[in-house]
Amino acid sequence: MTLVPPDDTTRAGTAMTDAEYGASRSTLWTGASALITDTSGRVLVQRVDYRDVHLLPGGAVDAHESPSRAAAREALEELGVTAHYTRGLAVDWIPSNTPGYPAETRFPGEILFVYDGGTWNAEQIAAVRLPDREILAIDFAEPARLPDIMEPGDARRTLSALRARINGTTTLLEDGRPLDPTPLDRHRVLATARKPQHWSWHSATVPSGLPLQQSWGWLFAPDGRVLVLIGTDTGSACLPGGTVDPGDHGGPSATLRRETAEEANARIGEQLLHLGYLYDDNAAQQPGPCARVRMAGRLAGFGPWRPAPATGHTYARLLATPEQVCELFDWGPEGDHQVAAVHAAREQLGLPRPTRQSVTELPRRGGIL
Structure with a gap:
């Protein structure tokens, strides 16, 4: 059955001529x-x-x-x-x-x-x-x-x-x-110039006599993606970690755990793997040539979003594939060698290889992975 308005015979037609329709289009x-x-x-x-x-x-x-x-x-x-x-x-x-x-x-x-x-x-x-x-x-x-x-x-x-x-x-x-x-848009990722970090990669322990300057971590979620931090005031990316403190008596592992808790309010699982180090031939400045260690482990959980106690800086906590993380930095060709070491550690930890997908942000209220 077709329903027709009672006054249909008095309504003006709505059909356009082809010329009228063409003229109406943007x-x-x-x-x-x-x-x-x-x-x-x-x-x-x-x-x-x-x-x-x-x-x-x-x-x-x-x-x-x-x-x-x-x-x-x-x-x-x-x-x-x-x-x-x-x-x-x-x-x-x-x-x-x-x-x-x-x-x-x-x-x-x-x-x-x-x-x-x-x-x-x-x-x-x-x-x-x-x-x-x-x-x-x-x-x-x-x-x-x-x-x-x-x-x-x-x-x-x-x-x-x-x-x-x-x-x-x-x-x-x-x-x-x-x-x-997306989170990359909201946090203005790449809005601040990246610092070139074209340091040579070494899949080995730090040689005796080479000062250890920093310890950074590739921290895995269960789906094989890793945590990357974005400064909310700059859009700059960084891995969890930071400068070795004299109080870090546990060495680079202790530094990484402390910095991850301070910057990301996140916890790391018991097992940490040494991936290698970057040789920073910074001979013209202090501290001179040094090593910047890279480690890998599992994320165990994370607390509410908050400013870092030591600096007052706030970091957005994003999950991305290792390849996506590499694209947020200027590491040069050496970045590929580091990412290869990251995937070797991922396999050793029994985690899946993640597929490229839109970068996601961890909930600000905290949670368990």
Whole structure:
């Protein structure tokens, strides 16, 4: 049975003509770009002859062209490289009132797609061939520096896309801001410049006579992910641990347990494994050459979120895969050797290999893992 309103014969029709329907739809530009990083996690940006700011590789989507094909075409035209983009990192809606567009363009707003261009090694970077005009140079910029060299919306979009790549997800943005912010977004991860820590990795005990400066830990949850701390005032990442104190009579294990309790209000299980150490050849400064130990163990539990008693700093407590943690630092190629040692320890502890997933935050009220 069909129900018809009693006054249906007096209602005006709602059907549009094809012309009326077409005229009612929003008109937007479409663009596509690629996010490319080097092995230190810096972002490839271009200096161009028509703007005084840096841009990601990319440009406008031509008529009858898909966004992924546009990104690949622009990579060939601008960088001289053949690319095939299959993974999207971000889709951004850019409003029509965005500053910087000349009035003559009648900018209607834009939908911009950001694709994952991967991590390039030195050989891939050396293969770049710039065109005779338009692209003046390419640079690899520390993520925290992007707001200084890009338009504000471009920098927001690029950082959001970079965090989505670390998460292994795709993010929907409006003017560069995520509609559903992840912990990496909420805590402004990578907003502060990372300190290069290109120290050599040694899977051995610390040699006699080499001062032990710090002890840091890779602490596992039952699903094989590890704890990483994010400074809530800076967005900077650190592993649990810190400087060896003369009162730490138990050596690096005691330092790690003390620092983890102070910074993360978390407890470590009984078993701790020595992974190795980083050799810091800091000959020009105090304390001179030293060792920075890495250990591994299980997280036993964690208390309520609180400031560290010694410093007053507050750290967000996140769980991530070892590979995701490595992407939050500038460790250089040595980071891969350290991550390999972490996975060996994970297997020794009988824990599963975690799959990449969105980084999660431990509950602020505390709990048991």
